[in-house]
Amino acid sequence: MKAYWFNNEAGDQRLPHDSGRAVTPDYLAKLGVLYYNFNKEQDVDKLATERSYKNRDVITVSPEKLGDIYEEKVKSFFHEHLHEDEEIRYIRDGSGFFDVRSEGDEWVRIFLEKDDLIILPAGIYHRFTTDDKNYIVAMRLFKEEPKWTPLNRGPEVDINPFRKDYLQSRTA
Ligand code: KMT
Ligand code: NI
Numbered sequence: 001m002k003a004y005w006f007n008n009e010a011g012d013q014r015l016p017h018d019s020g021r022a023v024t025p026d027y028l029a030k031l032g033v034l035y036y037n038f039n040k041e042q043d044v045d046k047l048a049t050e051r052s053y054k055n056r057d058v059i060t061v062s063p064e065k066l067g068d069i070y071e072e073k074v075k076s077f078f079h080e081h082l083h084e085d086e087e088i089r090y091i092r093d094g095s096g097f098f099d100v101r102s103e104g105d106e107w108v109r110i111f112l113e114k115d116d117l118i119i120l121p122a123g124i125y126h127r128f129t130t131d132d133k134n135y136i137v138a139m140r141l142f143k144e145e146p147k148w149t150p151l152n153r154g155p156e157v158d159i160n161p162f163r164k165d166y167l168q169s170r171t172a
Contacts, residue, residue, distance in 0.1 A: 001035055001116045006099060006107035007114060013078050013129045016097075016111070023108050030172035031108070032121035033100055033139040042124025044090055044139070047117070053088065053141040061096070062135040070134075077128040080095050081150035084162045085142065094136035101125040103172040125153055 003023040004149075011017065025035050048056070050136040057151050060076075089098070095113040100120065102108055111131070112118060120126055130136055140146070151157045 001025075001037065001113075001118075002111040006109040007008050012132075014074075014097075014132045014134070017109060019025070020109070023110075025134040028100075028108070028110070029122055031100060032124060032166065032171065033110070034119040036117040037115050038090070038117055045108060045118065046143075047132070048141060052143055054143060055146060056139055056141045057059060057146070058092065058137060060093070060114065060135075060137045061130055062078055074130055079150065080153045081125050082123055082125050082153070082163060082166075083120075083147070083150065084160070085122050085147060087126070088141040090139040090141065091115065092137045092139055094130075094133060096128060096130045096136040096138075099126075099127050103129075106157050117169065121166055121169070123160070123162040123164075144147070 002023070005019040005021040006017050007019040016023060028035060028115065036047065038047075047053070060066075061073065063071075066073055086144075088118065089112070091114055092111045093114055095111065098110045098112060098118060099107045099119070101124065110118065111137060157163060
């Protein structure tokens with residue numbers, strides 16, 4: 001894992017866009033973003049039990065796996081959105097970037113690779129992209145039946161109750 005302030009310079013979303021200014025796990029925690037590194041699947045099982053994650057699946061995002069729709073998918077994952085549930089991803093292979101909004105509405109970019117696990121809280125605005133290797137395998141965990149509905153940023157979503165709760169819980 002490596003977290004840093006995103007530089008907003010032009011260029012492919014899959015490039016690092018690293019400003020050179022690091023962001024600490026403590027700061028991520030203030031945004032409500034939790035990070036773990038687990039090299040044993042048992043550790044994930046324990047976390048899943050503790051946090052009542054009852055379901056899981058594994059998704060591969062790559063041109064080999066997705067074929068013609070790969071580029072389209074990568075673009076859609078990169079639209080800024082939130083969910084009414086946590087987004088939990090345990091990276092099993094490859095790598096990619098999760099971008100989350102700071103309290104000052106800047107992007108923090110989080111580079112994740114194998115064995116990294118991230119929990120984004122419900123209500124945080126975020127987006128995802130593969131990196132220039134175009135390959136990631138991630139386990140997706142969820143509490144109940146998976147609901148992947150992304151709510152794209154806009155005036156209506158800004159006043160969503162999950163968004164309001166998130167803003168109240170954030171300590172940054
Ligand atoms: C998401 O929610 O953006 C995804 O599931 C992307 C693929 S998982 C790394
Ligand atoms: Ni999402």
